[in-house]
Amino acid sequence: MREGCSGGEAEVVARVTAWFADAARTLPWRSSGVTPWGVLVSEVMLQQTPTARVVPVWEAWMVRWPTPSALAAASPDEVLRAWGRLGYPRRALRLRAAAEAVEERHGGELPETESDLLALPGVGSYTAAAVLAFAYRRRSLVLDVNVRRVLARVDQGVEHPARSETAGERERGWRFVPDDDEQASLWAAASMELGATVCTARSPKCDPCPVAAHCSWRARGYPAWDGPPRVAQSWEGTDRQCRGWIMAALRGSPSPVPLGDLAWPDDVQLARCADSLVADGLAVRHGPRLSLPGFEPVPADSDDEPAVA
């Protein structure tokens, strides 16, 4: 008997992985021939961004910058424009920084250990584990929002996982991870897929669920969530919205944009957000104008600002 399998973990793993054999979506980063770097690119793009929106961007991106060295050589403004509307554009900068780090520290090859992966910019606990599982077919604990929700329901009998990951959650998560590398990486992909397509946050489809009969939440009659209320992130009028507005303008302009051209109702907020974008390396000042970083003004003789005598 495998260690830690006192409950029905092995049965759940077997059923979910069998279901996955048929139900797996065909996603471009799952194709054979995709490099570990390609897997990492997909994982970073998928952080907080729906799969459907990532697909076309990933495909174009990998054609343009197939390797870490190619991306490291790209200029930030190109990278930010190619990132398009995926959101959280600092991920694009961090991905480029990760490419540079792979070049400098690992000779251009994505490292294969969890600690080396975690040391890359933009790579956290989830992404490192996902690369181990999906790129290297290695045993790891892949706990994303989908897997956490599946385990919350099947294992804990509650509708939602805790707001932030707990030690107990990781401990329980490991109980489901098969000893075998190949089976473990299959479980990682399959459990994520189940959460993404069947055991969804809003309206779970228990009918086609391969583990409905093993689900504690179902057995308990789907009790409503009685944990802490889940925070609703506001949007209207936030700095986030303002920053997004500025970034969209910068992406859409071939030349630096005067802040005054950005029709934003609050001048103070606009200035503050411009400052924060510059501080984050997402924008650069050219006198009173703003551009994406890496933008090269035509090297005329310093006509960016009116000459001061």
Add this chain to the structure above:
DNA sequence: AAAGCGTGGTT
């Protein structure tokens, strides 16, 4: 360690 960080589709 809680809060900040984009964007747009779904319910």
Add this chain to the structure above:
DNA sequence: TAACCAAGCTT
């Protein structure tokens, strides 16, 4: 229609 939600990371 207004919330809710999405393959998280960083500070």
